Amino acid sequence: MKKTIKTLLLITLTLQLTNSANAIGTLDGIVKNVNKKTHASSDETGPKCFDEKTHIINLGVGFGMNYYSGYSGGGYAYRSSPAFSASYEQAIPKKLGPGYLGVGAYFGFQTASSTHNYYYNKNGYINNYYYYKNSWNNFMIAARAAYHWDVLNFKKADIYAGVLIGVRIQTYNYETNNPDPSADNYRLSQGAAYPSFSVFAGARWYFASKVALFGEFGYGISYVTGGLSFKF
Secondary structure (H helix, E strand, O other), X not given: OHHHHHHHHHHHHHHHHHHHHHHHHHHHHHXXXXXXXXXXXXXXXXXXXXXXXXXXXXXXXXXXXXXXOOOOEOOEEEEEOOEEEEEEEEEOOOXXXXXXXXXXXXXXXXXXXXXXXXXXXXXXXXXXXXXXXXXXXXXXEEEEEEEEEHHHEOOOEEEEEEEEEEEEEEEEEEEEOOOOHHHHHHOOOOOEEEEEEEEEEEEEEEOOOOEEEEEEEEOOOOOEEEEEEEEO
């Protein structure tokens, strides 16, 4: 009888140890899986649309910046074209903090004109209809840098912010059909160059593997720019 009791106790203890070992193994597996997921989340792993191998060309059209809109009204007809821009950006291979830094170059172009039509009654020119026109071309050449945070950098979308610094070159042209030499007195300005600086924010969404729509807000050659990005 005593032998039977001892045998039953031994079997019971063996089963409890086996169950405990299985439970510990299961718990250990759960802990490892949780740690793995937590580590992946904390490292912000996963596919990014902007990484250390990224090269991008942006082609955009912008609005909102009219340098010479003061020359409108009061008989002046003012016109301004959209601002056309092209920029290039590539990532610095080594990650910088919680994201990637992209550096590159920017080129922008915009035209504007102000025309005044009038009757001229001087020096024998009686009731003749004349005009004078002032025209400007603006070229912006700049370096730019943008930071792409991991938490805002996804497989098909990216939100970023950056700075731009460069120069805006203005060319000027004046024309008139008035034969009176004093008509040159209506010239408004000359060619010039101005330093340019901007802080901007933007977003990009890839509707194809290498082609995206982008939008940026900030002072470049326009306040708002939108267009296409090409990744290679």
